Amino acid sequence: MNLMKVNRIVLFQLLFIGFLLINSRQQTQAANTYPGSITNYRPTFLPVLDQQERLHLVIRLFNQNRELHALLVDPYSLATSRAKFSTLKLRKSAASKNLPGYFSWKEIEDTPYMRLIRHCTSTPNLLQNDGIKHALGSVNGFFLTVDMCPSSNPFEKEFFHKLANLMPNSAPFEVGISMSGLWMLGHPQEFAWLCEQHSQGRLRITWINHTFRHLYFKDLPLEKNFMRFNPIMMDTLANSLFIEASLQDEELIAEQLLLEHGQLPSVFFRFPGLVSDKALIRCLGNLGLIPLGVDAWLAKGEIPQPGSIILVHGNGNEKPGITKMMAWLDKKDVRWLPLSYLAHDRKGFP
Numbered sequence: 001m002n003l004m005k006v007n008r009i010v011l012f013q014l015l016f017i018g019f020l021l022i023n024s025r026q027q028t029q030a031a032n033t034y035p036g037s038i039t040n041y042r043p044t045f046l047p048v049l050d051q052q053e054r055l056h057l058v059i060r061l062f063n064q065n066r067e068l069h070a071l072l073v074d075p076y077s078l079a080t081s082r083a084k085f086s087t088l089k090l091r092k093s094a095a096s097k098n099l100p101g102y103f104s105w106k107e108i109e110d111t112p113y114m115r116l117i118r119h120c121t122s123t124p125n126l127l128q129n130d131g132i133k134h135a136l137g138s139v140n141g142f143f144l145t146v147d148m149c150p151s152s153n154p155f156e157k158e159f160f161h162k163l164a165n166l167m168p169n170s171a172p173f174e175v176g177i178s179m180s181g182l183w184m185l186g187h188p189q190e191f192a193w194l195c196e197q198h199s200q201g202r203l204r205i206t207w208i209n210h211t212f213r214h215l216y217f218k219d220l221p222l223e224k225n226f227m228r229f230n231p232i233m234m235d236t237l238a239n240s241l242f243i244e245a246s247l248q249d250e251e252l253i254a255e256q257l258l259l260e261h262g263q264l265p266s267v268f269f270r271f272p273g274l275v276s277d278k279a280l281i282r283c284l285g286n287l288g289l290i291p292l293g294v295d296a297w298l299a300k301g302e303i304p305q306p307g308s309i310i311l312v313h314g315n316g317n318e319k320p321g322i323t324k325m326m327a328w329l330d331k332k333d334v335r336w337l338p339l340s341y342l343a344h345d346r347k348g349f350p
């Protein structure tokens with residue numbers, strides 16, 4: 001073997017080792033981006049008790065770090081939480097051999113959470129702005145929701161900074177943010193900043209699911225656009241099944257992304273473009289989610305009343321709404337409420 005040949009072999013070996021090192025570093029970086037990658041994320045419906053014997057409903061199951069986890073809803077407060085499945089009690093303490101700790105449907109269906117889902121699935125279906133638009137009962141305050149549809153614009157920095165600094169030395173500012181997966185992935189630093197404001201107690205963000213893709217075509221009518229989009233002509237039943245399957249995919253991927261970034265999805269959902277239909281509303285109810293409509297879209301000149309769900313866009317796509325909202329934020333004695341208060345009704349629940 002001559003010296004040239006040896007040098008060439010050594011060079012190839014070095015290149016190969018280099019390739020392996022670079023490749024393994026890329027894999028490590030990918031793993032570090034999502035330190036607790038989630039697998040098998042799936043919907044379910046299961047009443048359980050927590051360690052304090054309080055009723056919760058498991059609405060998702062998933063695997064993370066080789067353990068089974070649950071996403072839970074407190075059906076009285078509408079708050080979500082997550083827990084290792086092994087910590088949950090699956091039956092009540094058995095009073096006798098004849099009563100092996102089963103839950104009754106009655107105790108679940110009378111909760112504010114189930115009543116709100118029934119309310120949203122039983123109303124006449126609208127092409128646009130279906131779902132809850134206003135608090136069910138009389139409340140003294142407003143609900144601010146900020147949509148983050150995919151956008152190539154930077155987010156509304158001045159607006160978000162104002163929100164985060166509005167309540168110095170007191171409770172965090174209550175805001176619902178409708179997050180689309182594509183905005184999250186396209187604006188990682190701005191998303192990280194929002195999460196930081198939440199963890200540092202300046203904002204209390206309720207993450208509203210706004211789907212993963214938020215698919216939209218500028219040349220299609222509303223009836224065939226957003227979540228009603230189907231690339232193939234189908235009969236009514238097949239079309240309903242197709243868009244229901246799409247919705248489930250979209251919704252679960254967006255939730256999974258939030259969890260992988262250490263955030264907690266809520267039970268609230270906003271349809272892209274506020275466009276839905278009967279099949280989509282029914283599917284959403286089966287996923288345990290509550291569709292949020294709007295009764296004060298500021299950019300359209302709608303005036304908020306107490307109990308109103310206000311909509312602005314924080315993705316840089318709708319400046320007039322943000323300008324109006326900035327003026328509203330300067331008003332004194334305005335109460336901003338968490339979305340869970342939407343379930344307050346005249347009977348005083350929750």
Ligand SMILES: [Zn+2]
Pocket residue numbers: 147148149150210214271272273
């Ligand atoms: Zn949107």
